[in-house]
Amino acid sequence: MPVPEPSAALFLMDPVHLPRLFPGPLLDRLAGSVRVPRRAGPLPAAADGVDPAEAELVITGWGCAPLTAGVLAGLPRVRTVLHAAGSVKAHVTEACWDRGLVVCSAAGANALPVAEYALAAILLCGKDALRMRGTYAAENRLPDPAATGRLGNLGRRVGIVGASRIGRRVIELLRPFDVEVSVYDPHLPRPEARGLGVRPLPLDELVATSEVLSLHAPLLPETRHLLDARRLALLPDGAAVVNTARGALVDTAALTRELESGRLSAVLDVTDPEPLPAGSPLYRLPNVLLTPHIAGALGNELRRLGLAVTEEVERLVAGEPLRHRVLPGDLDRIA
Structure with a gap:
């Protein structure tokens, strides 16, 4: 069924x-297609001549x-939410x-x-850059x-957990490099994995x-603490965990113990809880790079999101099919 052509929109x-x-x-480009106000709010409200009762489209955001x-x-x-x-x-x-x-x-x-x-x-x-950074600072020598x-x-050997939009993009970006990429995703058919040029493996x-190990899975009831103490113990000595997905995919207490032991290192852009308590060892451990949820679009990258909606x-x-629809059935497997 075709999507009705909108003539007025609100920003929520x-x-x-x-x-x-x-x-x-x-x-201005957006306004060339649909009448939009120059203001936004979290709830519908009349703005710049656009009344909620006449809007056919809402453009939502954080x-x-x-x-x-x-x-x-x-x-x-x-009739449409973008x-x-x-x-x-x-x-x-x-x-x-x-x-x-x-x-x-x-x-x-946002995946890019x-x-x-x-x-x-x-x-x-x-390159084991986190540990090498600490050693360099402590010993002041090459x-x-x-x-x-x-x-x-x-x-x-790079492991990708989740062949999501982001996981697939990471796989694509890794292609020019001489690394061996494997993937775990219960929804990824083996022929499709071969098409991506990666080896599918059971999670353990x-x-x-x-x-x-780079995490790109959605946070669902079944993926909470996907990396628990048992699975973290399976990682080889010296391995690294990269988490740009959701903090609760990892048991934070178990990961902290591994990191405090020095056996693993980690790059964590997301944590559970977020932010971490002020006294968390993860702020000070030399084998941890902790960043404040900056991997996703921010700064000048936000325009890319607005452009996608425009x-x-x-x-x-134009009466053309939309490219980025989300269906009800998608919610059980996406972030």
Whole structure:
């Protein structure tokens, strides 16, 4: 069934994000396809001549209130929700599906910077950069060549947990490098894994054979603490964990114990809880790089999310199929 062509839209998000997602020229481009206000808010409200009762489209972002039946009652003509961010789980409710709304997400655009961050972390881990940094600072000398025999990315075994959008992008970015890539994803058919050029493995075998393990799975009830104490113990001595997905995929207490022992290293852009308590050892351990959830789109990368939404609006107006739809059945396997 074709998606109705919209003529008016509202922005539902924390207003601080609007100029970052849609800087002036991009907002002007969007306004060439659909009437939009120059203001945003977490809940529907009349703005710049656009009344919620006439809007056929809402463009959501971080800080959007959940689109409950009560909220949607004030948006009687809305048929499409375009999310200028990644996950839609925080604001798309059953009421949206009950009404038959078309939902799209800019998760694909957000995948690129996360994958770039993960690639950089994987390559740094291959050089054991975290430990070498600490040794350099403590001893103020270049490393003894005899102590660098295990360093380097030639033939490094990299394990990818989750063939998600981001996981697949990481696999793609790793292709120019001389690394051996394996993947675990229960939803990935073996022929498709071969098409990606990676070796599918059961999770325990993947963990036990990976020198760098990069997490790209969604957080679901069945994936919480996917890396528990038992699986962390399977990692080879000197292995590294890279987490740009969700902190709760890993048992933080178990990982902390492994890191405190010095057996593993980690690059963690997400943690559980987030942020960590001020006294967490992960802030000070020399074999840990801890960053404040910066892998996803931020700064000038946010325009990429706004552009993805703008292009979807242009497809709507042109009567073309949308490229980034999210279906109800997707929610059980996506972030």
